[in-house]
Amino acid sequence: MGALWRELTDLVLPAGCAGCGVPRAGSPLCEDCRGRLGEAEAWRVRPSPAPSGLPPVHAAVGYADEVRAVLLAHKERGALRLAAPLGGLLARAVRAAVGGRADGAAPVTLVPVPSARRAVAGRGHDPVRRIALAAAGQLRRGGTPTRVLTALRQRRPVADQSGLAAGQRLRNLDGALEAVPGSGTPLAAAEVVLVDDLMTTGASLAEAARAVDAVAGRRPVAAVIAVRSRR
Template identity: 40%
Template sequence: MRTLLDLVLPASCAGCGRAGAGWCAKCDAALAGPPVRVWPRTDPGVPCWALAPYAGPVRRAVLAAKERGRRDLAEPLGAALAGGLAELRSARRPLVLVPAPSRVVAARRRGGDPVLRSARVATRWLPDSRVVSLLRMGPGVRDSVGLTPAERARNLGGRVTTAPGRVADWGIPPNAEVVVIDDVLTTGATARESVHALGLMGLPTRGVLVTCAA
C-alpha cells in the first residue's frame, strides 16, 4: 500500500517537505552530531543526552512519527539513536534499551509506539544490544501538553511501573548497561519516574538518551 501511495503521491521529507524522500540527507545531518549532555529541570538522577534540540526538521520528524503515523521515520530516527549510543556505551558491556512508557490510549491512536519502533531499529545497528519493554504508564495519567513542570511531576508521580517479573526473568545480564530511550525530553518528569521504577525493580540505569530536548 505504501508503494502504491508513493506512486500516486510522491513521498515528502518529514523534516522539510521536499518531495522525493521520506527523510532527506540535508535533514538527516541535523541528527548526525554527537549526543549533547542536557540537564532537565526535573533531575532523573542519571546523565541525560540528546541528539538535537527540539526544533526545525528534527521536531517536525518526531511530531510526524508521533502524531501523523509516519512509521517510515523509525528507520532514520533509529539509526540516529544507534549512532548516539555507539558514542556513549561501554563497548565491553551488553546494552539494554528500555523505551520510555506511553499512555495506552495514545499508543493505540498512533498505531503503536514510535519510540519502541525506533529503539528496535537502533539495536539492528549495535552489536550485543536488545530492547526490553519494561515500563508501563498507569491509569489516570493525562496528556502532558500544556502542563507546567510541577503539574507534569504530579501527573506522573508514582504512575510509571515495570512489567511483572524479576530482572533475571527478562534475561537481562547483571553487567548490562541500561539506557532509557525517548523521543523528547521536556521537564524530565517521565525520565525521573522511569529511572525510579527501574531502580525499584533492581535495575540501575546508566542514562537517558532522547532524540531531542526542548
C-alpha cells in the first residue's frame, strides 16, 4: 500500500527523476535517462571467476550511477512505474539470449530468481517478478511468445549477500533454492530463461539453474539481467 501511495503522489507532485534527480512531473524518468535506458544494447557477460553451472548470461545495461539509482528506486523505494523501462531492458536481453522466434513457437519461459519472503514483505512487492512480467508483455507485443513462471522459492534462510566474496556467496546459496511443487512438468517442457535484476558474482543464477535442473532434468538455456555490476 505504501508503494502504491508513493506512485499516486508522484503523479501530481513534482519530484526528481529516479535516475539523475532532475525535477520533473508526471514521469518517473527525465528524457535523458529514459533515452539512455531505451538505447541500451544487450551483450553477453560472465563474472570472473564464474561459478560452476552458470548458464550464458546477457545483460541489458552496464553499471552507472543513474542506472543504479533507477534500479534501487524500483526495488527498495517502491517506484512501481519503473518496472516498464526496466522490463524493456530485460526484453532486449532476452532477444539477445534466444534470438528471433517465429509465431507459434513454444513460448520463452521467464523464471524469476526468488527473493527472500521477508524481503518481499518489507518492500511490498517482488521487484524481479514485476520486471519479468513487464518484459514478457513487451516481448509478446513484439511477436515473441513469452510467459512468466514463478517456479522457484527459497527452501532455507540465507545471509545477506552484500559484502560477501564470491566463494562465500556460493556457500551461502548452496542448496538454498527449490522448485515450487507442480512446476517440474512445465519446466521440463520449456525453454527456460532465468531472470534477475543484478548480477555480481553469478552465485544466485547458478543456484537457480541447479534448482531448475534438479526438478526438470534440463538446465536453463540462458539467463538475463537488467544491470551488470562492476564487481
